[in-house]
Every structure is written in structure tokens, then in C-alpha cells.
Amino acid sequence: MADRCVCATRCGSNLCGSDGCGGSCGTCASGSNCQAGQCVAGCVPPWDPTWAYGPYPGDWWVEFKVAGGGVLTRAVWVEIVGRSTTSPLSYGFGRWAGGVPTLARGTSIILHARDALGATAQTLPFRYLVDLSPRTDPCRGTARTSTSCQPLARGMVTFTIDDSGRSQATVAVPLLRSHGVKATFYHVPPYLTWTSLARTLALEGHEAAAHTMTHRSLTSLTPPEVDDELRLSKQSLEANVSSPVESFASPSGAYNAAVIAAIKPYFRSHRTTVPGLNFVGSDVYELGTEFVLSRSTAAGVCAQLAEAAALRGWRVLTFHDFTTASTAPQDFTVTASVFDAILTCATNTPGLDVVTIRQGVAAIRCGP
Ligand SMILES: [Zn+2]
Secondary structure, three states: OOOOOOOOOOOOOOOOOEOOOOOEOOOOOOOEEEEOOEEEEOOOOOOOOEEEEOOOOOOOOEEEEEEOOOEOEEEEEEEEOOOOOEEEEEEEOOEEEEOOOOOOOOOEEEEEEEEOOOOEEEEOOEEOOOOOOOOEOOOOOEOOOOOOOOOOOOEEEEEEEEOOOHHHHHHHHHHHHHHOOOOEEEEOHHHOOOHHHHHHHHHHOOEEEEOOOOOOOHHHOOHHHHHHHHHHHHHHHHHHOOOOOOEEEOHHHOOOHHHHHHHOOOOOEEEOOOOOOEOEOOOOOOEOOEEOOOOOOHHHHHHHHHHHHHHOOEEEEEEOEEEOOOOOOOOOEEEHHHHHHHHHHHHHOOOEEEOOHHHHHHHHOOOO
């Protein structure tokens, strides 16, 4: 009688992995892991983050940097080899930190981490406060559980330019064009005196984004005032510069949960002024950025871009005003020569793509 369905296993020549019926074709011996149905000796870790001590490791307090693999790290914890308890670390200022109970220098520990897509990784055992750059145990990680998101395959950088200053049109735009770089301009419409050029730039693939109508701190306004700032800046830019306007940055980085809730109906992302790389799994309404100021050096910014490529993260840079003079007169002004040098390394750093905010958000957004 053929009135019952029986799952036919589909292992074929596969020695390991799913049999297609909820079971397994086999499991691999230690020292090897499953790749495309075959047990391969010399494991390839499903997630291979970069692990390093932060700048302030100490006897009762430890800080680790854990990043990379294109995905945001969600949890990090410390295992003391030979003990059953583990100590969770918490995240802040770009590193994972916490107290590990009275641990002697040189004690053997293992660091564990989980990323935003559910993958786990752990280090080979290493000596507490002695081995500064532990390595991933290639055979002990687990693959991601999310099917809706992909880690970044390459790093990304975005040039964001705020406040619509005149020097953006006269100094920055010719350099952007000569390097073939598309930027995201966070405009304050009443400050914008070069609307026609802004419209042309939008047609060329640059992004016009909103930055309120008056540049007041949104946390100091009433809810109806906040709504006006968001709605009217979007409407004005859509009518006069480009359509659609999807990205927003809050003036002076002043925001809170209520401001983010007000932003969401109008915009698909929000850039803050908080430093840090963005990854798959990062909150697109709290994008981190690095300000480029008069005291910034091209070498320093280029190192930030190289880090983004190495960790497969998304570096957002924020600029304001520009000058062709040899020195910048104010904090928020960058010389043309420094901007030119940063554009050169952005387009020449291996493993790094230049994207607009809209494109970057599409790349890191996780959803069904
Ligand atoms: Zn601004």
C-alpha cells in the first residue's frame, strides 16, 4: 500500500550533514568538520572572529575586542579551563569587559562568542593576561542558525556629509566625482543653497538624506515639533532634490528611544554620532560613525578603512565643511588634500566597497 509518505534520505556520497529527513548522514571525527557533505580534516571554522585584549586588561577586570566575520558579536563569555562555571562579559565602548573572579595571570582560559546570526566560536585555550591575540579553535564552532541573513563578504565604507555647507559643492563634489565615489548628503533643506547641483548629484547616484529643518537637538523638542522636523525635511528634499529620501541623521547625535520611534515611520535608517563599525545584525536605527575633523590625518582614517576591510564591517565616515587652504580653520573643516587622500585609500583598500547609506543598510539588514 502506498498510502503513507516515507521520507527518502538523500545522502548519496555524503558522509556527514543533513540527510534531508531530519537525521544525519553521519558525524565527523574530532579534528575534522563537515563541508558539503564530506568530512574534511583540518577544520574550517564556520565563524572566525578576531580576538584580542582591549587596552585595559587587569587583575580583576578584563577587556577583550571580539569582532569580524561580517556579523555583529552578540555575546562573549570566559571559560576557565577545568572549571564548570563561565563568566559573561558585557559590551561597551567597542569591547567586551567584565570581572573574572580572582584569576592568576597565566591561567588557561577559553573565550566563547555568539554572533547575531546564531553562529558560535571559541578560542583555543590561552593564558590569561599573557597571550594577547588568541586564535579561533577551527573545529569547535557551530554554524549560523539564521537563514535570512548573510554575513558581509567584504568591508564597506560610506562618505556622509552633513549640514549642506557651500564648500561641499565647491570643494568636495569635484573630488568625489574625480574618484567616482558616491556620497550620502545629510541635508538641512533651509541651509541648502545649491539645490540644482544636489538634484544632479542624486541623478548620478549620490544619496540625498535628511537632517531636520532647523538642526535643533531632537531630544529638546516636543513630540509634534520632532514630527515636523522629520516630516518636513523629508518632504522638502523629495520635492526639490530627489525621491525617495530614506535615510536620516539626528543633529548633534541627540536622540533617545522616543526620537527613534518617531524616526521609524519616515526613514529606513538613522546615523548616530557614536563611533564604531557596523555589521550584519547591527541596529540600522543606531548606525555608528567616525567624524573626520581638522585634526584627523589621512593615515589615521585610512587605518580605520583597513580595519573595516579586515573585519568585514561597515565604516561610516562623517564630514562637514571643506577648504582648499593648506590648513583647516575650524574643527569641522577638512582640507581638500586630506579628503583627496582619504578618497584614494577608500577606492584602493583591498576588500572594501564604497557604498551609500541606503546601499549599506540594504547589505546589513536582516529580515525575512
Ligand atoms: Zn549636523
